[in-house]
Amino acid sequence: MAKQMKEAPAVPPELLSWMCEIRQSIHHNPELSFNEYDTADYVRSKLKEIGISRQWKVTETGVVAEIGDPGSSSVVGLRADMDALPVKEETGLPFASKHTGIMHACGHDGHVAMLLGAAFLLQGMSFPGRVRLLFQPAEEKGNGAESMIAGGAIDNLAAIFGGHIDTHYETGSITVDEGIICAFADAFIVTINGSAGHAARPHECKDAIVAAAGLILSLQSLVSREVNPNHAVVVSVGRIRAGEIHNVIAGEAVLEGTIRSTHQDSRTAVISGLKRMVRSCAECYGVQVDLQFPEFLPAVINDSVGTQVARQAAEKVVSSGNVISQGPSSLGGEDFSFYLQKTKGCLVRFGARISDTAGPAHSSTFDFDEAVLGIGASWYAQVAETFLCGCGDR
The missing domain is CATH 3.40.630.10 (Zn peptidases)
Known part of the structure; x- marks a missing residue:
């Protein structure tokens, strides 16, 4: 009562x-x-x-x-x-x-x-x-x-x-x-290490910026092709740090972003897909790639x-x-x-x-x-x- x-x-x-x-x-x-x-x-x-x-x-x-x-x-x-x-x-x-x-x-x-x-x-x-x-x-x-x-x-x-x-x-x-009422929030940092060199001789380098660009484009398919469309998920890269001058190929690039999700299964799928794409990036561009998850909000x-x-x-x-x-x-x-x-x-x-x-x-x-x-x-x-x-x- x-x-x-x-x-x-x-x-x-x-x-x-x-x-x-x-x-x-x-x-x-x-x-x-x-x-x-x-x-x-x-x-x-x-x-x-x-x-x-x-x-x-x-x-x-x-x-x-x-x-x-x-x-x-x-x-x-x-x-x-x-x-x-x-x-x-x-x-x-x-x-x-x-x-x-x-x-x-x-x-x-x-x-x-x-x-x-x-x-x-x-x-x-x-x-x-x-x-x-x-x-x-x-x-x-x-x-x-x-x-x-x-x-x-x-x-x-x-x-x-x-x-x-x-x-x-x-x-x-x-x-x-x-x-x-508020999403899971997983921050991520991807560090790509290639090898720097002269912009006129790219064959002597491992371009971290090109690898970063490829990875960012690949990430766009995580939600559209790997998540139940009835589940809300966002993957956003909010910061890129790479390069020092216009005529030097960057040897390192750092991407910082966030994954937002409202279902545990979709969260698991996106994190698993991100890890797979990071491994593929390393293989595709001949660079070393490290993935870290520094923060997590349930x-x-x-x-x-x-x-x-x-x-x-x-x-x-x-x-x-x-x-x-x-x-x-x-x-x-x-x-x-x-x-x-x-x-x-x-x-x-x-x-x-x-x-x-x-x-x-x-x-x-x-x-x-x-x-x-x-x-x-x-x-x-x-x-x-x-x-x-x-x-x-x-």
């Missing part, structure tokens, strides 16, 4: 204004993965400002805090990521980045503001158990969550919830989906319990008509996946479309509707209360 849920916590105008100030301050002073020192200090000061003294560091720049009964064994986690991207900002905002080449281009500044707003709301709410707030470094680098886990940030958690600002959706909507898979709680909370915050599906799984990666390998939980998306002039996430002109901060704060507080109060059948 489902219990009656309380009304979602309201966000007064002064709290929204406070969150906007926080977002803009963090946006103005962005920091890259594992360098969020000023951001972490700022978060700790804001927690102290609203009376939250139970806080501690995890890793060098992670911050964890708790609200509620310190003696309770029932603990739910809420996570926000804090790091920026190596992007030169071109928004023209009055609070644009003061650090050239670094920008909050993915909404993490907003996530921090939301979770601090939720902390304020939770301070005035009554619930059993404890709420643990995780301000996480290095989501963009892909291993910030792992560092938080290693540091004990999710020890004894019964569940964890998170949200991501997404300008594909209208402000006032929250996407909630069970199952895979898929974000929302479980049924976490999804039920997240949906109940979202319906209280934005009404059932505005709780929507994101549609097909995103091919983006998200290290929230590491938390969901350890405990129950759910990652949602907060609609925050602002204007046609704002660019997409990870672009130099990215921006979002700050009205989403109130929605996110209310949902974070509501989802914690919903889980701890045992609302819904589980």
